[in-house]
Amino acid sequence: MTTEEETAKDATGTTTTPAVDETTTSAATTTPHDDKPSPPSFTARLCDFYWQNEFLILVICAICLARAYPPLGAEYLAPDITATWIAVCIIFVMAGLGLKTEEFRKAFQQIWFNLFVQGFNFGVVSASVYLVSLGLKAANILSDDLADGLVVAACLPMTINMVLVLTKAGGGDESLAIVNAASGNLVGVFLSPVLILGYLGVEGDIDLASVFVKLVVRVVIPVAVGQVIQKTMPKVVAFYKTHKKRFKRFQEYCLVFIVYTVFCRTFEDGSESSIGDVFLTILFVFLILISLMVVAWYSLKLLYRNQPEMRVMGLYGCTHKTVAMGVPLINAIYEDNSAVGLYTLPLLIWHPMQLVIGTFLAPRLTAFVESERRRLDGENPPTSSKKEEDPESLQPPASEVIPKDEPSTLQLAEASTPTTHET
Numbered sequence: 409m410t411t412e413e414e415t416a417k418d419a420t421g422t423t424t425t426p427a428v429d430e431t432t433t434s435a436a437t438t439t440p441h442d443d444k445p446s447p448p449s450f451t452a453r454l455c456d457f458y459w460q461n462e463f464l465i466l467v468i469c470a471i472c473l474a475r476a477y478p479p480l481g482a483e484y485l486a487p488d489i490t491a492t493w494i495a496v497c498i499i500f501v502m503a504g505l506g507l508k509t510e511e512f513r514k515a516f517q518q519i520w521f522n523l524f525v526q527g528f529n530f531g532v533v534s535a536s537v538y539l540v541s542l543g544l545k546a547a548n549i550l551s552d553d554l555a556d557g558l559v560v561a562a563c564l565p566m567t568i569n570m571v572l573v574l575t576k577a578g579g580g581d582e583s584l585a586i587v588n589a590a591s592g593n594l595v596g597v598f599l600s601p602v603l604i605l606g607y608l609g610v611e612g613d614i615d616l617a618s619v620f621v622k623l624v625v626r627v628v629i630p631v632a633v634g635q636v637i638q639k640t641m642p643k644v645v646a647f648y649k650t651h652k653k654r655f656k657r658f659q660e661y662c663l664v665f666i667v668y669t670v671f672c673r674t675f676e677d678g679s680e681s682s683i684g685d686v687f688l689t690i691l692f693v694f695l696i697l698i699s700l701m702v703v704a705w706y707s708l709k710l711l712y713r714n715q716p717e718m719r720v721m722g723l724y725g726c727t728h729k730t731v732a733m734g735v736p737l738i739n740a741i742y743e744d745n746s747a748v749g750l751y752t753l754p755l756l757i758w759h760p761m762q763l764v765i766g767t768f769l770a771p772r773l774t775a776f777v778e779s780e781r782r783r784l785d786g787e788n789p790p791t792s793s794k795k796e797e798d799p800e801s802l803q804p805p806a807s808e809v810i811p812k813d814e815p816s817t818l819q820l821a822e823a824s825t826p827t828t829h830e831t
Contacts, residue, residue, distance in 0.1 A: 462657075470668035496666070501630040530592075534607070541559050544558075557753055563603035564755065568589040568730065574724050577770040578769065579773060579776075579777035579778070580789075581718055616739055667752065670748050672748025697765065717777060720776075731756065
């Protein structure tokens with residue numbers, strides 16, 4: 409651009425600026441930030457919803473497919489081999505590979521808290537649900553199979569991933585979540601079958617020796633194999649960690665396949681339960697879970713009033729139940745029972761229910777932890793409440809300090825006063 413185009417002098421010598429095009433100005437002031445991003449399409453939102461709820465959607469589809477044509481999963485897919493042995497062993501090998509046994513030493517730092525969480529999860533929950541199931545069966549409100557399924561679900565250990573994720577989202581203690589989830593699942597391999605058979609085994613036609621042999625072969629040994637691989641094959645462990653999401657998804661697919669074959673056998677053999685019983689099961693699972701969480705919360709408040717992070721972790725750990733170990737465990741115990749599908753159904757309801765309730769509570773628990781931390785910091789100020797007196801703080805202000813090298817005001821006044829000579 410030339411000088412004549414920039415400025416123009418008139419005859420009087422004044423300078424005038426050329427007119428600016430309004431279109432250019434408006435175009436120049438428009439920035440890319442003014443453009444709002446377009447909302448995601450319906451297909452994108454649908455895909456996002458699917459991936460967030462994939463397991464639940466697949467389980468529902470598997471049950472519907474099993475209802476449509478039961479012989480496929482009950483006979484033609486050889487469930488006695490594919491589901492009962494291959495899928496179950498794969499799940500527990502990966503469970504053993506993922507269990508962080510080195511974290512157990514941290515449990516001794518909070519041994520009484522960990523004992524409380526595990527005792528509540530295995531003892532209080534199972535005993536309470538067992539009493540409720542007796543009342544439901546006595547009043548003919550719920551079928552015997554679904555009522556027993558509530559007890560089976562209550563005897564299982566807590567989840568691993570869900571407890572950790574929700575504890576973190578709620579501002580709880582993550583290290584305690586890892587310790588309790590790992591130790592609970594390891595103990596649950598032995599304790600859950602004992603509790604289930606202790607509550608229900610007397611009523612069922614179950615060969616205890618055969619059940620424990622199958623549990624050792626299908627559950628304990630695969631978990632031990634996973635632990636051996638974790639300790640002796642670092643390359644395999646590194647590969648597993650690199651592709652952990654894919655392994656987790658494959659594990660979920662194995663669970664869905666087990667659920668499918670289980671319900672195929674249930675529908676093929678027939679069942680006394682109706683759709684109304686299923687909706688009643690959903691209602692009672694919700695009421696039981698809410699009631700147990702309330703009891704756990706106030707018990708933790710009584711015992712660990714000034715430990716908000718521990719209380720958040722305990723709330724989730726005391727009431728959550730695992731579907732990853734629960735489904736194959738139920739299948740191993742009741743594989744010859746035609747009602748195995750109904751024994752599994754309450755757990756499949758409990759699992760998403762605890763996720764929904766836990767997600768709803770997470771932001772409120774985070775606010776609670778922050779509020780409690782402020783309260784505790786106010787009640788327990790630092791030990792040295794009084795500030796140590798700094799020698800510099802004892803000095804007068806800079807305006808009052810008289811430099812040593814400069815004469816004072818009084819000295820200047822005396823120097824400026826003329827002296828009188830004696831006559």
